Amino acid sequence: MGKPTGFLEFDRKENACLSPEVRLKNYNEFHQYLDEQQRQKQAARCMNCGVPFCQSAIELKGKVTGCPLHNLIPEWNDEIYNGNYQHALSRLLKTNPFPEFTSRVCPALCEKACINGIYDDPVTIHDNEYFIIETAYQNGWMKPQPPEIRSDKKVAVIGSGPSGLAVAYILNKRGHNVTVYERENRAGGLLMYGIPNMKLEKQYIQRRIDLLMEEGIEFKLNVNAGVDISKEELEKQYDAIVLCCGSKQARDINVKNRETNGIYFAVDYLTQSTKNQLDHTPYISAKDKNVVIIGGGDTGNDCVGTSLRQKAKSVVQIEMMPCPPLKRQANNPWPEWPNVLKTDYGQQEAISLFGKDPRVYNTTVSEVLSDEKGNITAVKTTKITFQNGKLTPVEGSEKVLPCDLLLIAAGFTGVENYVKDSFDLKTSPRNTVLTAKNHYQTENEKIFTAGDIHRGQSLVVWAIHEGKECAREVDEYLMEYTNMD
Incomplete structure (x- = not known):
């Protein structure tokens, strides 16, 4: 513990953001980072608890609090405070293969479990993690480390999102020969095309991909496994196949x-926007349009931020659930996940631009209105309540909202049908690939699965966790034992 009284002496200070007026001019990341001395003070606030809930990942009332990767948070906070940044890096990389991703896009489950959060503000764990990994890149500490010894085993990883990259990274370090298949023109999966540039600039994904390639991982782009190469061909060429294809089948609206x-589906809208920024390809534009977004989650917020950068005329985000409270309620104590209102970057920008929160709660779209050419002109909305667990429309609550672009950000419904059919997969009622509980091997002993295709739509940090656990199981299958942690 670097400074026993640090949490008493220093107040929480987060990385600042550029104002909405400035950051809406481009698609760049917009955080401003503390200097080294201030960062050390923030790390000094860590109490090095006897039982650090921040790294626990415990489930309470159906929601997880604490880091799923079990990051050694008190250890690397102590190293930051003492200026031992390379030691901090070694402790961070021991549990998290890709902190440059999680330190940008993770909602910081760790901070929600920080004991300082009981009576004060939690430690800036998320920002501290960013400081460690970016300091490492700036100082040239992130160098390729190919395995000294190779096995004769070959593994195909299908999909290059966070779970696929985690599987590939760990199995390659073990010495297996890993090939990653990606159907898009760039590696990264969800990281590359599902998350807007404002949250995760694509140069940082490519930076890591380049490092993985230097360590010996082969990437085959523009190859759609199950279509361009069959299951049978993959089984002939590889000793194991790991499906990390995500949960990209978007939930539609009735x-x-x-x-x-x-x-349009939000995933298509966001993907086309990012591809346009990278390759100047055609995209769905919100310019001068009244935009309505169905869905109040992270994807819906990303649509808000993207449409504002495209110069939308207006933006409304429709949320079926009621508005969460501003503060923790008595029945939602620490260390439970705090069920409180979160106003994210896109909503902050909309408030700044239009003077009001774009979100409308307890509401659903009941009808789409169009002109004589079949183009959308408005949507009819209805207020809803939950009675006996069922959605009930509120009589007389109908409204008509002008709408030139309707984006569906209502989540995802599991594995895409062609993947399921091509690889003869059995799925659960949630349309995730079936495996034994807490395992990753399918009925076909040669095929494994990890990430959203296995867990269901979730966070990047959970995808990385799944990739790590799956890699260990694959290694045990290939070698009949494993020495991986």
């Missing part, structure tokens, strides 16, 4: 006139 022009 609404009158769904076939109207101008309705």
Whole structure:
């Protein structure tokens, strides 16, 4: 413990953000980072608890609090405070293969479990993690470390999102020969095309991909496994196959006139926007349009931020659930996940631009209105309540909102059908790939699965966790034992 009284002496100070007026001019990341001395003070606030809930990942009332990767948070906070940044890096990389991703896009489950949060503000764990990994890159400490000894085993990883990269990284370090198949033109999966540049600039993904390639991992892009190469071909060429294809089948809406022009899934909208920024390809534009977004989660917020950068005329985000409270309620004590209102970057920008929160709660879209050419012009909304666990419309609550672009950000419904069919997969009622509980091997002993395709739609940090656990199981299958942690 670097400074026993640190949590008493120093107040929490987060990395600042550029103002919405400035950051809306481009798609760049917009945080401003503390200097080294201030960062050490923030690390000094860590109490090095006897039982550090921050790294526990315990489930309380159906929600997890604490880091799923079990990061050694008190250890690397202590090293930051003492200026031992390379030691901090070694402790961080011991549990987290990709802190440059989680330190940008993770909602910081660790901070929600920090004991300082009982009566004061939690430690800036998320920002401290960013400081460690970016300091490492700046100082040239992140160098390729290919394995000294190779096995004769070959593994195909299908999908290069966070779970696929984690599987590939760990199995390659073990000495196996890993090939990653990606159907897009760039590696990164969800990281590359599912998360906007404002949250995760693509140069940082490519920086890591380049490092993985130097360590011996082969990437085959523009190859759609199950279509361009069959399961049988993969089984002939590889000793194990790991499916990390994500949960990209978007949940649709059951609404009158769904076939109207101008309705898109959020994942397609965000993907096309990022591809346009990278390759100047055609994209769905919100310029001068009244945009309505169905879905109040992170993806919906990303649509808000993206549409504002495209110069939308107006933005409304429709949320079916009621507005969460501003502060913790008595029945939601620490260390439970705090069920409180979160106003993210996109909503902050909308408030700054239009003077009000874009979110409308307890509301659903009941009908789409169009012109004579079949183009969307408005949506009809209805207030809803939950009665006996069922959605009930509120009589007389209908409203008509102008809408030129309707984006569906209602989540995902599991594995895509062609993947399921191509690899003869059995799925659960949630349309995730079936395996034994807490395991990753399918009925076909040669095929494993990890990430959203196995767990269901979730966070990047959970995808990395799944990749790590799956890699260990694959290694044990290949070698009939494993010495991996």
